Amino acid sequence: MTVNINIKEIKISPKKNDNDNNKIYVRATSGLYQKLRRYTGWVLILLFMALPMLRWNNHQAVLFDLDKQQYHIFNLTLFPQDLTLLAWVFIIAAFSLFFFTTYLGRVWCGYTCPQTIWSFIFIWFEEHIEGSANQRKCLDKAPWSKNKFSKKIAKHSAWIIISLLTGLTFCSYFVLFPNIYIDFFTFNSSPTLTGCILFFASITYMNAGWMRSIVCTHMCPYARFQSAMFDENTYIVAYDEKRGEQRGPRRRKSNPSDLGLGDCIACELCVQVCPAGIDIREGLQYECINCGACIDACDTTMLKMNYPKGLISYTSETRLAGGESQILRPKIISYGVLLIAMLSIFSLNLFTLSTIELEIVRDRNTLYRENNEGLIENTYTLKILNKTIETQSYKISFSGLKDAYLIGPKEIVVQAGEIFTQPITIVVDAYAIKAKKVMITIRLNSKTEEIKQDSPFFISL
Numbered sequence: 001m002t003v004n005i006n007i008k009e010i011k012i013s014p015k016k017n018d019n020d021n022n023k024i025y026v027r028a029t030s031g032l033y034q035k036l037r038r039y040t041g042w043v044l045i046l047l048f049m050a051l052p053m054l055r056w057n058n059h060q061a062v063l064f065d066l067d068k069q070q071y072h073i074f075n076l077t078l079f080p081q082d083l084t085l086l087a088w089v090f091i092i093a094a095f096s097l098f099f100f101t102t103y104l105g106r107v108w109c110g111y112t113c114p115q116t117i118w119s120f121i122f123i124w125f126e127e128h129i130e131g132s133a134n135q136r137k138c139l140d141k142a143p144w145s146k147n148k149f150s151k152k153i154a155k156h157s158a159w160i161i162i163s164l165l166t167g168l169t170f171c172s173y174f175v176l177f178p179n180i181y182i183d184f185f186t187f188n189s190s191p192t193l194t195g196c197i198l199f200f201a202s203i204t205y206m207n208a209g210w211m212r213s214i215v216c217t218h219m220c221p222y223a224r225f226q227s228a229m230f231d232e233n234t235y236i237v238a239y240d241e242k243r244g245e246q247r248g249p250r251r252r253k254s255n256p257s258d259l260g261l262g263d264c265i266a267c268e269l270c271v272q273v274c275p276a277g278i279d280i281r282e283g284l285q286y287e288c289i290n291c292g293a294c295i296d297a298c299d300t301t302m303l304k305m306n307y308p309k310g311l312i313s314y315t316s317e318t319r320l321a322g323g324e325s326q327i328l329r330p331k332i333i334s335y336g337v338l339l340i341a342m343l344s345i346f347s348l349n350l351f352t353l354s355t356i357e358l359e360i361v362r363d364r365n366t367l368y369r370e371n372n373e374g375l376i377e378n379t380y381t382l383k384i385l386n387k388t389i390e391t392q393s394y395k396i397s398f399s400g401l402k403d404a405y406l407i408g409p410k411e412i413v414v415q416a417g418e419i420f421t422q423p424i425t426i427v428v429d430a431y432a433i434k435a436k437k438v439m440i441t442i443r444l445n446s447k448t449e450e451i452k453q454d455s456p457f458f459i460s461l
Contacts, residue, residue: 025133027132027133028133029269031296034293041116044112045121048169052172056074059072061074077387081357092346095338095342096339099336101226102229102230102234102335103327106226106236115212115220118204118207133272163201163202163204163209167197167201167204216287226286232317233316233317236288236316236317237294237295238316238317240311244264246261247265247266247281248265263305264311270294272297273294273297292314355446355448355449356386356449356451357385358382360381361382362456371427375429377427380455384420385419386414386420388416392414392416393412393413394444395410395444396410396424398426398443399443404426405427405428406426408422435459437456440454441454
């Protein structure tokens with residue numbers, strides 16, 4: 001019997017639901033992969049919630065201040081001119097997705113995607129308020145009553161609270177915490193901020209509460225182009241057709257071989273626990289998010305029947321065909337090399353990022369002037385940006401012009417994130433210089449860093 005799976009032609013199968021509105025009633029299950037998914041989800045949620053609350057050197061640890069155009073990430077402060085680093089982050093994230101998808105399939109979707117995490121949170125509240133999958137199905141079919149109304153109100157209230165907290169947390173990455181909570185709940189936040197919070201809360205409520213698998217199936221492009229990254233050695237959630245067929249119910253102590261049956265007892269649990277509502281036994285489908293729920297449900301059934309686990313498992317097309325999967329292969333190596341190269345470039349740019357920005361502006365109308373003593377003066381305006389989160393002291397000096405001196409402060413103090421403007425004048429005796437123009441170097445020194453920039457000094461035209 002041939003293996004009923006084709007990586008290159010991922011199937012689109014009808015949902016296995018027996019309800020009129022095609023709603024998926026996800027049945028609760030437990031097991032290794034659901035524990036892993038649950039713990040991963042909680043860690044990511046706590047990280048998402050906690051980051052805006054953390055303080056770092058008397059500042060919010062992570063704050064993207066759009067008004068001041070300053071982006072604080074712990075001890076790092078970025079400005080618009082540093083946002084090329086953000087482009088590198090997106091490129092690295094894309095190639096990381098390619099790398100892990102080629103190796104482990106849609107592991108991102110099953111364990112770390114916000115849509116999956118929030119959907120399972122909403123399902124958890126659904127289960128604890130309305131009951132099991134069958135109870136929820138019966139409740140929806142039942143006529144409206146006080147019991148049904150109270151449960152629906154409780155469920156949607158919980159969903160709205162979670163959605164509102166999600167919107168507030170997301171916006172607190174851009175507005176100071178806890179001011180955003182105080183202003184919102186006292187109705188003192190601006191219309192723009194209130195609109196943003198309610199917008200993200202509404203998106204969370206709709207996506208995790210009502211749309212769920214529709215987002216993954218019809219709105220997320222990843223489901224559509226995943227097959228371009230899969231190959232015969234990619235680890236996927238798959239059903240071992242050679243072992244499982246023919247399907248059929250039987251007594252626990254019956255020998256399936258005597259009945260002409262495989263190990264699949266047709267309990268349909270793999271379909272009932274699937275958040276996408278698909279039947280993994282029909283082959284790989286693009287709706288599958290590799291969450292492993294069907295694996296845990298099937299393993300539980302196999303243990304009860306005293307059969308070996310792994311009828312549904314993380315495997316590859318090669319293994320299902322009886323071969324051994326190759327981890328190191330050209331596609332994996334190529335993605336890995338590119339990913340390491342990009343991480344190296346990003347790290348180099350990050351660790352060599354200057355904490356000072358210096359711009360020298362000359363007076364275009366008066367390139368030079370001669371003072372009462374017959375000395376030549378050139379005036380410069382220094383625009384200094386302190387890119388740290390602390391007040392800094394900078395020393396101003398110059399070189400490249402013999403017997404010249406500077407008029408203006410030799411040391412200045414610039415506040416954190418401030419753009420400080422300081423005019424200076426450099427003076428020299430014209431008879432000491434034979435050239436009409438000399439290039440000088442203006443330096444700015446802090447305790448830890450020096451930045452310099454060249455500028456012309458005009459003596460005559």
